[in-house]
Amino acid sequence: MQIDWAALGQVFGVSLVVTVGLVGVFTLGIVGTSSASAAGTQPGSLARTGAYACFALCAAAVGYGIYLIVA
Protein backbone atom coordinates (compact mmCIF):
# COMPACT_ATOMS: atom_id res chain seq x y z
CA MET A 1 0.00 0.00 0.00
CA GLN A 2 1.34 3.35 -1.02
CA ILE A 3 0.35 6.28 1.15
CA ASP A 4 1.28 9.58 -0.38
CA TRP A 5 2.61 11.21 2.77
CA ALA A 6 4.41 13.89 0.79
CA ALA A 7 1.20 15.13 -0.80
CA LEU A 8 -0.62 14.96 2.52
CA GLY A 9 2.14 16.92 4.22
CA GLN A 10 2.13 19.47 1.45
CA VAL A 11 -1.62 19.95 1.74
CA PHE A 12 -1.22 20.36 5.49
CA GLY A 13 1.59 22.90 5.25
CA VAL A 14 0.20 24.94 2.39
CA SER A 15 -3.28 25.06 3.93
CA LEU A 16 -2.00 26.17 7.31
CA VAL A 17 0.33 28.87 5.98
CA VAL A 18 -2.09 30.25 3.38
CA THR A 19 -5.10 30.27 5.72
CA VAL A 20 -3.30 31.93 8.59
CA GLY A 21 -1.55 34.34 6.22
CA LEU A 22 -4.71 35.38 4.43
CA VAL A 23 -6.77 35.75 7.58
CA GLY A 24 -3.93 37.72 9.16
CA VAL A 25 -3.54 40.07 6.21
CA PHE A 26 -7.29 40.59 5.94
CA THR A 27 -7.52 41.33 9.64
CA LEU A 28 -4.74 43.90 9.29
CA GLY A 29 -6.83 45.49 6.55
CA ILE A 30 -9.86 45.58 8.83
CA VAL A 31 -7.80 47.00 11.67
CA GLY A 32 -6.32 49.64 9.37
CA THR A 33 -9.68 50.89 8.20
CA SER A 34 -11.46 50.84 11.54
CA SER A 35 -11.15 53.31 14.34
CA ALA A 36 -9.82 52.16 17.67
CA SER A 37 -12.89 51.82 19.84
CA ALA A 38 -11.32 53.42 22.91
CA ALA A 39 -10.25 56.70 21.30
CA GLY A 40 -12.71 56.76 18.42
CA THR A 41 -10.07 58.41 16.24
CA GLN A 42 -10.15 57.90 12.52
CA PRO A 43 -7.24 55.91 11.08
CA GLY A 44 -4.46 57.92 9.46
CA SER A 45 -3.83 57.96 5.74
CA LEU A 46 -0.81 55.68 6.11
CA ALA A 47 -2.86 53.05 7.93
CA ARG A 48 -5.59 53.42 5.34
CA THR A 49 -3.19 52.91 2.41
CA GLY A 50 -1.67 49.88 4.11
CA ALA A 51 -5.13 48.47 4.73
CA TYR A 52 -6.11 48.86 1.09
CA ALA A 53 -2.89 47.08 0.10
CA CYS A 54 -3.92 44.23 2.42
CA PHE A 55 -7.36 44.01 0.84
CA ALA A 56 -5.79 44.07 -2.63
CA LEU A 57 -3.56 41.17 -1.63
CA CYS A 58 -6.60 39.20 -0.46
CA ALA A 59 -8.44 40.00 -3.68
CA ALA A 60 -5.44 38.70 -5.59
CA ALA A 61 -5.57 35.50 -3.54
CA VAL A 62 -9.26 35.06 -4.42
CA GLY A 63 -8.36 35.63 -8.05
CA TYR A 64 -5.67 32.97 -7.82
CA GLY A 65 -8.22 30.64 -6.22
CA ILE A 66 -10.58 31.12 -9.18
CA TYR A 67 -7.65 30.51 -11.50
CA LEU A 68 -6.94 27.21 -9.71
CA ILE A 69 -10.58 26.15 -10.05
CA VAL A 70 -10.75 27.01 -13.75
CA ALA A 71 -7.36 25.59 -14.68
Next chain:
Amino acid sequence: MEHITLLIGIVIVTALVFDFTNGFHDTANAMATTISTGALKPKVAVAMSAVLNLVGAFLSVEVAKTISGGIIDESAGIRPEVIFAGLIGAIVWNLLTWLAGLPSSSSHALFGGLIGATIVSVGFNAVNADKVVMKVLIPAVAAPLVAGLAAMVATRLTYRLAKGRDEKETAKGYRAGQIASAALVSLAHGTNDAQKTMGVITLALVTGGVVAPHSDPPLWVIVSAGLAIALGTYLGGWRIIRTLGKGLTDIQPPQGFAAQTGAATVILASSHIGFALSTTQVCSGSIMGSGLGRKGGVVRWSTAGRMAIAWCLTLPAAGLVAGGAAFLADQGDWGVTTVAVLGLLVSGAIYAASRRKPVTHDSLDEVPDAEPAGVVTAALQAVAPPPAGPVAAAPVVAVTPEAGRTPAAAAS
Protein backbone atom coordinates in the same frame (compact mmCIF):
# COMPACT_ATOMS: atom_id res chain seq x y z
CA MET B 1 -28.39 9.49 -28.48
CA GLU B 2 -30.57 7.02 -30.33
CA HIS B 3 -28.84 4.04 -28.71
CA ILE B 4 -29.83 4.88 -25.15
CA THR B 5 -31.75 1.99 -23.72
CA LEU B 6 -34.42 2.25 -21.07
CA LEU B 7 -31.98 0.99 -18.44
CA ILE B 8 -29.39 3.61 -19.26
CA GLY B 9 -32.15 6.19 -19.23
CA ILE B 10 -33.06 5.08 -15.70
CA VAL B 11 -29.42 5.27 -14.66
CA ILE B 12 -29.14 8.81 -16.00
CA VAL B 13 -32.27 9.94 -14.17
CA THR B 14 -31.04 8.30 -10.95
CA ALA B 15 -27.66 9.98 -11.34
CA LEU B 16 -29.38 13.33 -11.68
CA VAL B 17 -31.45 12.62 -8.57
CA PHE B 18 -28.24 11.83 -6.73
CA ASP B 19 -26.77 15.08 -8.05
CA PHE B 20 -29.80 16.91 -6.69
CA THR B 21 -29.43 15.35 -3.22
CA ASN B 22 -25.73 16.15 -3.38
CA GLY B 23 -26.65 19.80 -3.99
CA PHE B 24 -28.97 20.26 -1.04
CA HIS B 25 -26.80 18.10 1.19
CA ASP B 26 -23.78 20.30 0.58
CA THR B 27 -25.31 23.77 0.55
CA ALA B 28 -24.38 23.93 4.19
CA ASN B 29 -20.67 23.63 3.48
CA ALA B 30 -20.43 26.99 1.85
CA MET B 31 -23.37 28.77 3.40
CA ALA B 32 -24.04 27.52 6.96
CA THR B 33 -21.67 29.90 8.72
CA THR B 34 -22.32 32.62 6.16
CA ILE B 35 -25.96 32.54 7.18
CA SER B 36 -25.37 32.22 10.92
CA THR B 37 -23.00 35.20 11.07
CA GLY B 38 -25.54 37.25 9.14
CA ALA B 39 -23.19 37.86 6.21
CA LEU B 40 -25.99 36.89 3.84
CA LYS B 41 -29.71 36.35 4.25
CA PRO B 42 -30.61 32.63 4.00
CA LYS B 43 -32.41 32.90 0.65
CA VAL B 44 -29.73 35.11 -0.88
CA ALA B 45 -27.03 32.76 0.34
CA VAL B 46 -28.51 29.63 -1.23
CA ALA B 47 -29.29 31.49 -4.46
CA MET B 48 -25.70 32.68 -4.74
CA SER B 49 -24.39 29.21 -3.95
CA ALA B 50 -26.70 27.69 -6.58
CA VAL B 51 -25.54 30.09 -9.30
CA LEU B 52 -21.88 29.46 -8.47
CA ASN B 53 -22.42 25.70 -8.46
CA LEU B 54 -23.97 25.98 -11.91
CA VAL B 55 -21.09 28.12 -13.16
CA GLY B 56 -18.60 25.74 -11.58
CA ALA B 57 -20.13 22.79 -13.41
CA PHE B 58 -19.15 24.33 -16.73
CA LEU B 59 -15.61 25.28 -15.83
CA SER B 60 -13.80 21.99 -16.24
CA VAL B 61 -14.34 18.30 -16.98
CA GLU B 62 -11.12 16.98 -15.49
CA VAL B 63 -12.74 15.30 -12.46
CA ALA B 64 -15.46 13.75 -14.61
CA LYS B 65 -12.86 12.13 -16.80
CA THR B 66 -10.99 10.57 -13.89
CA ILE B 67 -13.92 9.27 -11.83
CA SER B 68 -14.33 6.08 -13.80
CA GLY B 69 -10.67 5.14 -13.84
CA GLY B 70 -10.23 5.30 -10.08
CA ILE B 71 -11.76 3.15 -7.41
CA ILE B 72 -13.69 0.74 -9.58
CA ASP B 73 -11.92 -1.28 -12.23
CA GLU B 74 -14.21 -0.56 -15.16
CA SER B 75 -12.73 -3.26 -17.34
CA ALA B 76 -13.94 -5.90 -14.86
CA GLY B 77 -17.42 -5.86 -16.30
CA ILE B 78 -19.37 -3.01 -14.71
CA ARG B 79 -22.85 -2.92 -16.13
CA PRO B 80 -25.48 -0.17 -15.93
CA GLU B 81 -27.36 -2.20 -13.30
CA VAL B 82 -24.36 -1.92 -10.99
CA ILE B 83 -24.11 1.85 -11.39
CA PHE B 84 -27.86 2.11 -10.84
CA ALA B 85 -27.66 0.10 -7.61
CA GLY B 86 -24.69 2.17 -6.41
CA LEU B 87 -26.59 5.40 -7.01
CA ILE B 88 -29.63 4.13 -5.11
CA GLY B 89 -27.41 3.32 -2.13
CA ALA B 90 -25.85 6.78 -2.21
CA ILE B 91 -29.21 8.56 -2.52
CA VAL B 92 -30.78 6.64 0.37
CA TRP B 93 -27.79 7.40 2.63
CA ASN B 94 -27.79 11.06 1.62
CA LEU B 95 -31.48 11.37 2.46
CA LEU B 96 -31.08 9.57 5.80
CA THR B 97 -28.22 11.79 6.94
CA TRP B 98 -30.15 14.83 5.78
CA LEU B 99 -33.13 13.74 7.87
CA ALA B 100 -30.81 13.48 10.86
CA GLY B 101 -29.32 16.88 9.97
CA LEU B 102 -25.84 15.43 9.75
CA PRO B 103 -23.32 16.64 7.20
CA SER B 104 -21.76 13.59 5.59
CA SER B 105 -19.72 13.37 2.46
CA SER B 106 -21.82 12.86 -0.66
CA SER B 107 -18.74 11.67 -2.50
CA HIS B 108 -18.11 8.98 0.08
CA ALA B 109 -21.75 7.91 -0.23
CA LEU B 110 -21.28 7.65 -3.98
CA PHE B 111 -18.03 5.70 -3.64
CA GLY B 112 -19.56 3.45 -0.99
CA GLY B 113 -22.57 2.77 -3.17
CA LEU B 114 -20.51 1.97 -6.23
CA ILE B 115 -18.15 -0.23 -4.21
CA GLY B 116 -20.96 -2.15 -2.52
CA ALA B 117 -22.80 -2.74 -5.79
CA THR B 118 -19.59 -3.83 -7.50
CA ILE B 119 -18.69 -6.30 -4.75
CA VAL B 120 -22.10 -7.97 -4.87
CA SER B 121 -22.38 -8.21 -8.60
CA VAL B 122 -18.78 -8.58 -9.77
CA GLY B 123 -16.72 -9.57 -6.73
CA PHE B 124 -14.09 -8.19 -4.40
CA ASN B 125 -11.33 -8.22 -6.98
CA ALA B 126 -13.03 -5.49 -9.03
CA VAL B 127 -12.47 -2.97 -6.21
CA ASN B 128 -9.08 -1.38 -5.77
CA ALA B 129 -8.69 -1.64 -2.00
CA ASP B 130 -5.56 0.52 -2.02
CA LYS B 131 -7.42 3.30 -3.75
CA VAL B 132 -10.25 3.06 -1.24
CA VAL B 133 -7.82 3.61 1.62
CA MET B 134 -5.96 6.33 -0.27
CA LYS B 135 -8.97 8.23 -1.56
CA VAL B 136 -11.52 7.72 1.20
CA LEU B 137 -10.20 6.57 4.55
CA ILE B 138 -7.05 8.66 4.95
CA PRO B 139 -8.68 11.85 3.65
CA ALA B 140 -11.56 11.28 6.07
CA VAL B 141 -9.15 11.47 9.00
CA ALA B 142 -6.91 14.12 7.50
CA ALA B 143 -9.55 16.58 6.29
CA PRO B 144 -10.99 17.70 9.63
CA LEU B 145 -7.52 17.78 11.20
CA VAL B 146 -5.97 19.94 8.48
CA ALA B 147 -8.92 22.28 8.17
CA GLY B 148 -9.54 22.38 11.91
CA LEU B 149 -5.98 23.29 12.78
CA ALA B 150 -5.74 25.96 10.07
CA ALA B 151 -9.04 27.53 11.10
CA MET B 152 -8.15 27.38 14.78
CA VAL B 153 -4.81 29.14 14.38
CA ALA B 154 -6.36 31.67 12.02
CA THR B 155 -9.19 32.38 14.45
CA ARG B 156 -6.77 32.96 17.33
CA LEU B 157 -4.66 35.24 15.18
CA THR B 158 -7.53 37.34 13.94
CA TYR B 159 -8.95 37.82 17.44
CA ARG B 160 -5.52 38.84 18.70
CA LEU B 161 -4.89 41.32 15.86
CA ALA B 162 -8.29 42.94 16.04
CA LYS B 163 -8.31 43.20 19.83
CA GLY B 164 -9.64 46.49 21.11
CA ARG B 165 -11.43 47.34 17.90
CA ASP B 166 -15.11 48.06 17.72
CA GLU B 167 -16.77 44.73 17.08
CA LYS B 168 -19.64 46.19 15.10
CA GLU B 169 -17.24 47.97 12.79
CA THR B 170 -14.97 44.99 12.18
CA ALA B 171 -17.93 42.62 11.72
CA LYS B 172 -18.76 44.33 8.43
CA GLY B 173 -15.31 43.60 7.07
CA TYR B 174 -15.36 40.02 8.27
CA ARG B 175 -18.74 39.42 6.66
CA ALA B 176 -17.55 40.79 3.33
CA GLY B 177 -14.49 38.57 3.46
CA GLN B 178 -16.59 35.58 4.38
CA ILE B 179 -18.84 36.07 1.36
CA ALA B 180 -15.77 35.92 -0.87
CA SER B 181 -14.47 32.71 0.67
CA ALA B 182 -17.94 31.12 0.68
CA ALA B 183 -18.22 31.95 -3.00
CA LEU B 184 -14.95 30.16 -3.66
CA VAL B 185 -16.16 27.10 -1.78
CA SER B 186 -19.38 27.04 -3.83
CA LEU B 187 -17.51 27.40 -7.10
CA ALA B 188 -15.08 24.63 -6.19
CA HIS B 189 -18.00 22.45 -5.12
CA GLY B 190 -19.67 22.93 -8.50
CA THR B 191 -16.56 21.94 -10.40
CA ASN B 192 -15.94 18.91 -8.18
CA ASP B 193 -19.30 17.43 -7.30
CA ALA B 194 -21.32 18.22 -10.41
CA GLN B 195 -18.51 16.59 -12.33
CA LYS B 196 -18.76 13.42 -10.28
CA THR B 197 -22.29 12.99 -11.56
CA MET B 198 -21.17 13.79 -15.07
CA GLY B 199 -18.50 11.14 -14.67
CA VAL B 200 -21.06 8.58 -13.49
CA ILE B 201 -23.43 9.35 -16.36
CA THR B 202 -20.56 9.17 -18.82
CA LEU B 203 -19.50 5.88 -17.25
CA ALA B 204 -23.04 4.56 -17.78
CA LEU B 205 -22.98 5.73 -21.38
CA VAL B 206 -19.60 4.05 -21.87
CA THR B 207 -20.77 0.75 -20.37
CA GLY B 208 -23.84 0.91 -22.57
CA GLY B 209 -21.64 1.51 -25.60
CA VAL B 210 -23.24 4.88 -26.38
CA VAL B 211 -20.03 6.90 -26.22
CA ALA B 212 -16.47 5.77 -26.67
CA PRO B 213 -14.39 5.05 -23.54
CA HIS B 214 -12.32 8.00 -22.23
CA SER B 215 -14.38 10.56 -24.08
CA ASP B 216 -15.49 13.90 -22.64
CA PRO B 217 -19.00 14.04 -21.20
CA PRO B 218 -21.47 15.21 -23.86
CA LEU B 219 -22.79 18.76 -23.51
CA TRP B 220 -26.30 17.70 -22.48
CA VAL B 221 -24.76 15.72 -19.62
CA ILE B 222 -22.84 18.78 -18.40
CA VAL B 223 -25.92 21.00 -18.62
CA SER B 224 -28.29 18.61 -16.87
CA ALA B 225 -25.81 17.75 -14.11
CA GLY B 226 -25.11 21.44 -13.49
CA LEU B 227 -28.80 22.25 -13.35
CA ALA B 228 -29.59 19.35 -11.00
CA ILE B 229 -26.92 20.33 -8.48
CA ALA B 230 -27.87 24.02 -8.68
CA LEU B 231 -31.54 23.25 -8.08
CA GLY B 232 -30.67 21.06 -5.11
CA THR B 233 -28.41 23.76 -3.73
CA TYR B 234 -31.10 26.41 -4.10
CA LEU B 235 -33.68 24.34 -2.21
CA GLY B 236 -31.17 24.24 0.61
CA GLY B 237 -30.65 21.47 3.11
CA TRP B 238 -31.79 23.63 6.01
CA ARG B 239 -31.41 20.80 8.52
CA ILE B 240 -27.73 20.47 7.81
CA ILE B 241 -27.28 24.22 7.59
CA ARG B 242 -28.67 24.47 11.10
CA THR B 243 -26.32 21.79 12.42
CA LEU B 244 -23.22 23.34 10.90
CA GLY B 245 -24.20 26.96 11.46
CA LYS B 246 -25.44 26.70 15.02
CA GLY B 247 -25.32 23.14 16.34
CA LEU B 248 -21.60 22.55 16.29
CA THR B 249 -20.45 25.76 17.89
CA ASP B 250 -21.60 29.37 18.13
CA ILE B 251 -20.12 31.26 15.23
CA GLN B 252 -19.26 34.95 15.32
CA PRO B 253 -18.19 36.96 12.26
CA PRO B 254 -14.41 36.63 12.81
CA GLN B 255 -14.80 32.87 13.30
CA GLY B 256 -17.04 32.52 10.28
CA PHE B 257 -14.49 34.34 8.19
CA ALA B 258 -11.59 32.24 9.48
CA ALA B 259 -13.51 28.97 9.08
CA GLN B 260 -14.66 29.74 5.57
CA THR B 261 -11.27 30.98 4.43
CA GLY B 262 -9.64 27.90 5.90
CA ALA B 263 -12.16 25.65 4.16
CA ALA B 264 -11.66 27.36 0.79
CA THR B 265 -7.88 27.16 1.13
CA VAL B 266 -7.82 23.51 2.15
CA ILE B 267 -10.21 22.49 -0.63
CA LEU B 268 -8.24 24.33 -3.30
CA ALA B 269 -4.84 23.27 -1.97
CA SER B 270 -5.85 19.63 -1.69
CA SER B 271 -7.43 19.36 -5.12
CA HIS B 272 -4.55 21.26 -6.70
CA ILE B 273 -1.86 19.14 -5.05
CA GLY B 274 -3.80 16.00 -5.90
CA PHE B 275 -4.87 14.77 -2.49
CA ALA B 276 -8.58 15.37 -2.79
CA LEU B 277 -10.37 15.94 0.52
CA SER B 278 -14.10 15.83 1.09
CA THR B 279 -15.66 19.29 1.04
CA THR B 280 -18.07 18.32 3.78
CA GLN B 281 -15.39 17.08 6.13
CA VAL B 282 -13.15 20.05 5.45
CA CYS B 283 -15.94 22.50 6.22
CA SER B 284 -17.06 20.68 9.36
CA GLY B 285 -13.47 20.54 10.56
CA SER B 286 -12.82 24.21 9.95
CA ILE B 287 -15.99 25.19 11.79
CA MET B 288 -14.93 23.11 14.79
CA GLY B 289 -11.46 24.63 14.59
CA SER B 290 -12.86 28.15 14.64
CA GLY B 291 -14.97 27.16 17.63
CA LEU B 292 -11.85 26.04 19.47
CA GLY B 293 -9.93 29.13 18.42
CA ARG B 294 -12.13 31.68 20.14
CA LYS B 295 -11.65 32.15 23.82
CA GLY B 296 -14.76 30.93 25.56
CA GLY B 297 -15.88 29.17 22.42
CA VAL B 298 -17.34 25.72 23.04
CA VAL B 299 -17.56 22.91 20.55
CA ARG B 300 -20.49 20.61 21.18
CA TRP B 301 -18.68 17.33 21.06
CA SER B 302 -21.84 15.25 21.17
CA THR B 303 -22.87 16.76 17.83
CA ALA B 304 -19.34 16.38 16.52
CA GLY B 305 -19.35 12.76 17.68
CA ARG B 306 -22.59 11.98 15.88
CA MET B 307 -21.08 13.54 12.79
CA ALA B 308 -17.95 11.42 13.09
CA ILE B 309 -20.08 8.29 13.46
CA ALA B 310 -22.03 9.26 10.36
CA TRP B 311 -18.75 9.70 8.46
CA CYS B 312 -17.59 6.22 9.51
CA LEU B 313 -20.91 4.70 8.53
CA THR B 314 -21.20 6.48 5.18
CA LEU B 315 -19.10 4.09 3.15
CA PRO B 316 -20.36 0.78 4.60
CA ALA B 317 -23.99 1.90 4.89
CA ALA B 318 -24.25 3.20 1.34
CA GLY B 319 -22.37 0.08 0.28
CA LEU B 320 -24.82 -2.24 2.06
CA VAL B 321 -27.89 -0.59 0.56
CA ALA B 322 -26.26 -0.58 -2.85
CA GLY B 323 -25.19 -4.21 -2.42
CA GLY B 324 -28.76 -5.24 -1.70
CA ALA B 325 -29.98 -3.19 -4.64
CA ALA B 326 -27.35 -4.77 -6.89
CA PHE B 327 -28.43 -8.25 -5.80
CA LEU B 328 -32.02 -7.44 -6.79
CA ALA B 329 -31.11 -5.61 -9.96
CA ASP B 330 -29.05 -8.55 -11.13
CA GLN B 331 -32.19 -10.69 -11.25
CA GLY B 332 -33.27 -9.01 -14.44
CA ASP B 333 -35.80 -6.40 -15.49
CA TRP B 334 -38.21 -7.10 -12.64
CA GLY B 335 -35.31 -6.71 -10.20
CA VAL B 336 -34.40 -3.30 -11.57
CA THR B 337 -38.04 -2.28 -11.40
CA THR B 338 -38.28 -3.49 -7.80
CA VAL B 339 -35.18 -1.51 -6.85
CA ALA B 340 -36.57 1.61 -8.50
CA VAL B 341 -39.90 1.24 -6.72
CA LEU B 342 -38.24 0.53 -3.37
CA GLY B 343 -35.95 3.52 -3.84
CA LEU B 344 -38.93 5.76 -4.51
CA LEU B 345 -40.81 4.37 -1.50
CA VAL B 346 -37.86 4.85 0.87
CA SER B 347 -37.25 8.39 -0.41
CA GLY B 348 -40.94 9.17 -0.01
CA ALA B 349 -40.95 7.80 3.53
CA ILE B 350 -37.92 9.87 4.48
CA TYR B 351 -39.52 12.96 2.98
CA ALA B 352 -42.73 12.27 4.88
CA ALA B 353 -40.76 11.84 8.10
CA SER B 354 -39.03 15.18 7.47
CA ARG B 355 -42.40 16.93 7.11
CA ARG B 356 -43.27 16.12 10.71
CA LYS B 357 -40.66 18.50 11.97
CA PRO B 358 -39.88 20.65 8.95
CA VAL B 359 -36.86 22.91 9.05
CA THR B 360 -37.01 25.86 6.68
CA HIS B 361 -35.04 29.03 6.27
CA ASP B 362 -37.49 30.70 8.64
CA SER B 363 -36.91 28.30 11.49
CA LEU B 364 -33.12 28.24 11.42
CA ASP B 365 -32.83 30.08 14.70
CA GLU B 366 -34.93 27.66 16.67
CA VAL B 367 -32.91 24.80 18.02
CA PRO B 368 -35.71 22.56 19.28
CA ASP B 369 -33.81 19.64 20.68
CA ALA B 370 -31.34 21.84 22.50
CA GLU B 371 -28.31 19.60 22.47
CA PRO B 372 -27.86 18.24 25.99
CA ALA B 373 -24.33 18.92 27.06
CA GLY B 374 -22.60 15.67 26.23
CA VAL B 375 -20.12 13.93 28.46
CA VAL B 376 -17.13 15.17 26.50
CA THR B 377 -18.38 18.75 26.39
CA ALA B 378 -19.02 18.72 30.12
CA ALA B 379 -15.64 17.19 30.85
CA LEU B 380 -13.85 19.73 28.68
CA GLN B 381 -15.67 22.58 30.33
CA ALA B 382 -14.71 21.21 33.72
CA VAL B 383 -11.07 21.04 32.72
CA ALA B 384 -11.01 24.38 30.94
CA PRO B 385 -13.76 26.76 31.96
CA PRO B 386 -14.22 29.39 29.26
CA PRO B 387 -11.58 31.89 30.33
CA ALA B 388 -12.60 35.46 30.75
CA GLY B 389 -9.35 37.20 29.98
CA PRO B 390 -5.98 36.72 28.35
CA VAL B 391 -4.52 35.44 31.63
CA ALA B 392 -6.43 32.21 31.34
CA ALA B 393 -5.28 31.50 27.81
CA ALA B 394 -2.93 28.72 28.86
CA PRO B 395 -5.49 26.02 29.76
CA VAL B 396 -7.14 26.47 26.37
CA VAL B 397 -3.83 25.82 24.67
CA ALA B 398 -3.31 22.77 26.81
CA VAL B 399 -6.68 21.33 25.97
CA THR B 400 -6.97 22.02 22.27
CA PRO B 401 -4.59 19.48 20.80
CA GLU B 402 -6.34 16.67 22.56
CA ALA B 403 -9.71 18.09 21.74
CA GLY B 404 -8.78 18.43 18.10
CA ARG B 405 -7.96 14.76 17.99
CA THR B 406 -11.21 13.52 19.41
CA PRO B 407 -13.28 13.34 16.21
CA ALA B 408 -10.38 11.79 14.36
CA ALA B 409 -9.85 9.23 17.06
CA ALA B 410 -13.49 8.35 16.85
CA ALA B 411 -13.21 8.20 13.08
CA SER B 412 -10.29 5.83 12.91
